[in-house]
Amino acid sequence: MWRRVTSVSHLTFAHKSTVNKNACTFKCWESFTTEIPRKEKTTYQRAKTPFITFVLGGPGSGKGTQCMKIVENFGFTHLSAGELLRREIASNSADGIMILNTIKEGKIVPSELTIKLIQKEMELSDNYKFLIDGFPRSEDNRKAFEQIFGAEPDVVLFFDCPEDEMVKRVLNRNQGRVDDNIDTIKKRLKVFTALNLPVVNHYLEKGKLYKINGVGTVDEIYKQVHPVFSSFHFEQVRV
Ligand SMILES: Nc1ncnc2c1ncn2[C@@H]1O[C@H](COP(=O)(O)OP(=O)(O)OP(=O)(O)O)[C@@H](O)[C@H]1O
Ligand SMILES: O=c1ccn([C@@H]2O[C@H](COP(=O)(O)O)[C@@H](O)[C@H]2O)c(=O)[nH]1
Numbered sequence: 001m002w003r004r005v006t007s008v009s010h011l012t013f014a015h016k017s018t019v020n021k022n023a024c025t026f027k028c029w030e031s032f033t034t035e036i037p038r039k040e041k042t043t044y045q046r047a048k049t050p051f052i053t054f055v056l057g058g059p060g061s062g063k064g065t066q067c068m069k070i071v072e073n074f075g076f077t078h079l080s081a082g083e084l085l086r087r088e089i090a091s092n093s094a095d096g097i098m099i100l101n102t103i104k105e106g107k108i109v110p111s112e113l114t115i116k117l118i119q120k121e122m123e124l125s126d127n128y129k130f131l132i133d134g135f136p137r138s139e140d141n142r143k144a145f146e147q148i149f150g151a152e153p154d155v156v157l158f159f160d161c162p163e164d165e166m167v168k169r170v171l172n173r174n175q176g177r178v179d180d181n182i183d184t185i186k187k188r189l190k191v192f193t194a195l196n197l198p199v200v201n202h203y204l205e206k207g208k209l210y211k212i213n214g215v216g217t218v219d220e221i222y223k224q225v226h227p228v229f230s231s232f233h234f235e236q237v238r239v
């Protein structure tokens with residue numbers, strides 16, 4: 001069993017690629033001063049450091065669907081940024097109307113607001129493995145996250161899917177989302193190309209990107225995803 005601490009203003013992430021080591025002010029885990037080599041046989045649970053995965057891809061590329069399978073197999077906590085924003089709208093928060101209008105337009109909510117919601121969920125969680133789905137959506141999002149958390153992600157998954165397939169899936173989704181209509185989808189695709197692809201390229205250049213072919217059945221796609229996480233030797237929930 002590992003120990004949690006309640007205040008971390010004096011602590012830092014024991015993270016390989018820390019950007020701003022003193023920026024982490026949220027409740028997290030006792031950190032080690034020695035660096036943990038990636039993919040060694042030691043489990044990350046013993047390492048007690050947050051393991052952060054960004055899950056990227058266009059609208060309808062299958063991020064949420066694959067996240068469910070990763071949770072099931074590797075015990076991650078799934079944080080969908082879009083879902084957190086929709087929850088904020090539903091709770092009639094002060095920012096609700098602004099978030100709703102932004103989502104209807106397929107635009108991006110200010111970074112600090114989204115990061116605040118993600119940070120709150122991470123604080124509430126006892127887990128150390130996080131899937132952050134649909135974030136960062138822009139270079140501004142990415143830089144703000146790295147500044148505030150003082151850390152970069154360990155893994156970035158990118159679901160690569162043709163636009164016509166993504167449009168088809170979103171229009172068939174049937175979950176009553178205000179942005180699942182052809183007008184908003186077109187806007188979201190433009191925003192994805194203009195603002196999200198630069199983030200994908202950034203992590204490609206950093207060697208952190210795992211590009212997954214997002215076409216095929218859910219299980220066929222997951223076959224590409226599973227080895228990404230098994231290579232880290234987590235204590236698996238289910239094989
Ligand atoms: N491989 C697949 N083949 C066919 N349909 C799929 C596949 N993966 C997911 N879907 C379906 O496509 C729709 C979109 O998938 P999902 O919600 O996982 O995408 P997403 O990337 O999270 O989208 P968004 O960014 O809009 O939240 C869902 O209805 C889902 O059931
Ligand atoms: O980091 C984020 C994530 C999402 N948004 C807004 O929400 C919608 C829906 O997001 P999904 O990931 O598809 O659920 C997205 O189009 C953005 O408008 C955001 O602003 N920032």
Ligand SMILES: [Mg+2]
Binds near residue numbers: 063134
């Ligand atoms: Mg989703």
